[in-house]
Amino acid sequence: xxxIAVIGxxxxxxxxxxxxxxxxxxxxxxxxxxxxxxxxxxxxxxxAESAADAVRDAEIVVTxxxxxxxxxxxxxxxxAAAPKGTLFIDSSTIDVASARxxxxxxxxxxxxxxxxxxxxxVGGAEGATLTFMCGGTPxxxxxxxPVLAQMGKKIVHCGDAGAGQAAKICNNMILGxxxxxxxxxxxxxEKLGLSHQAxxxxxxxxxxxxxxxxxxxxVPGPLPASPANRGYxxxxxxxxxxxxLNLSQEAAGQxxxxxxxxxxxxxxxAAFADEGNAGKDFSGIIEWIRTRAG
Numbered sequence: 001x002x003x004i005a006v007i008g009x010x011x012x013x014x015x016x017x018x019x020x021x022x023x024x025x026x027x028x029x030x031x032x033x034x035x036x037x038x039x040x041x042x043x044x045x046x047x048a049e050s051a052a053d054a055v056r057d058a059e060i061v062v063t064x065x066x067x068x069x070x071x072x073x074x075x076x077x078x079x080a081a082a083p084k085g086t087l088f089i090d091s092s093t094i095d096v097a098s099a100r101x102x103x104x105x106x107x108x109x110x111x112x113x114x115x116x117x118x119x120x121x122v123g124g125a126e127g128a129t130l131t132f133m134c135g136g137t138p139x140x141x142x143x144x145x146p147v148l149a150q151m152g153k154k155i156v157h158c159g160d161a162g163a164g165q166a167a168k169i170c171n172n173m174i175l176g177x178x179x180x181x182x183x184x185x186x187x188x189x190e191k192l193g194l195s196h197q198a199x200x201x202x203x204x205x206x207x208x209x210x211x212x213x214x215x216x217x218x219v220p221g222p223l224p225a226s227p228a229n230r231g232y233x234x235x236x237x238x239x240x241x242x243x244x245l246n247l248s249q250e251a252a253g254q255x256x257x258x259x260x261x262x263x264x265x266x267x268x269x270a271a272f273a274d275e276g277n278a279g280k281d282f283s284g285i286i287e288w289i290r291t292r293a294g
Contacts, residue, residue: 005058007051009040013064015125016151018043023150030054052081063090068098079109087112087143096162103161112140117168121236129153135163172244176265179212183286186219218283232284241282242269
């Protein structure tokens with residue numbers, strides 16, 4: 001059993017902390033949102049008075065925060081409050097430069113660090129089936145792996161500092177592009193008189209097969225568990241997809257990579273979100289695409 005602090009107890013961090021409690025760890029936590037605090041308390045998390053108090057006796061600290069600036073600002077104080085040699089695992093989705101700043105500051109303060117963003121959404125956080133994409137030293141990864149395995153199903157060491165964030169950004173750029181392609185195909189199929197089920201039955205077993213189709217189908221019916229059957233209530237909100245696509249374009253600019261489809265996907269999700277859809281599931285962009293069909 002380890003002493004673990006979780007900073008950021010929102011839709012992802014709260015269930016992750018709860019799974020660590022279920023695994024037998026002593027888990028303390030902190031969040032600024034009272035509703036999230038109470039939900040985490042109900043999962044058995046010991047709520048601290050402050051983030052610094054939460055990490056004061058921790059062996060491992062997991063952070064799940066909104067952006068790179070939040071991670072850099074928060075961990076500056078946490079590094080000073082935690083015992084020397086604490087392992088800091090940042091599971092936020094942030095830009096690669098901020099991730100590397102996190103690593104450098106952590107090492108300077110005498111801590112081990114790992115960037116470990118996740119894929120799998122709220123359902124994966126609840127079910128402990130997340131994929132963790134990790135960047136950091138082999139030693140930090142080896143220490144973190146057994147704990148991450150209690151929150152996730154697949155744990156991948158992607159490379160050195162920032163590599164986990166690089167993998168997450170690339171993966172979600174693929175996801176954003178492929179979802180738009182699947183949505184456009186269904187809208188075209190509708191225009192051509194194809195039923196949703198017929199197109200699904202063909203494409204799901206043919207060369208058009210992809211995760212956006214067979215695990216997250218954007219139309220009601222073929223896949224009962226998809227958000228399309230719940231009015232596009234978010235499993236992964238459009239605002240979060242837009243955030244990740246913007247991160248991909250920022251990284252592409254810095255690295256000198258050409259990502260024309262990534263750029264187009266970012267523009268489409270920005271327009272979708274700007275029209276009041278930021279809180280919908282990202283697969284709901286199919287409704288927006290329908291309104292633009294000639």
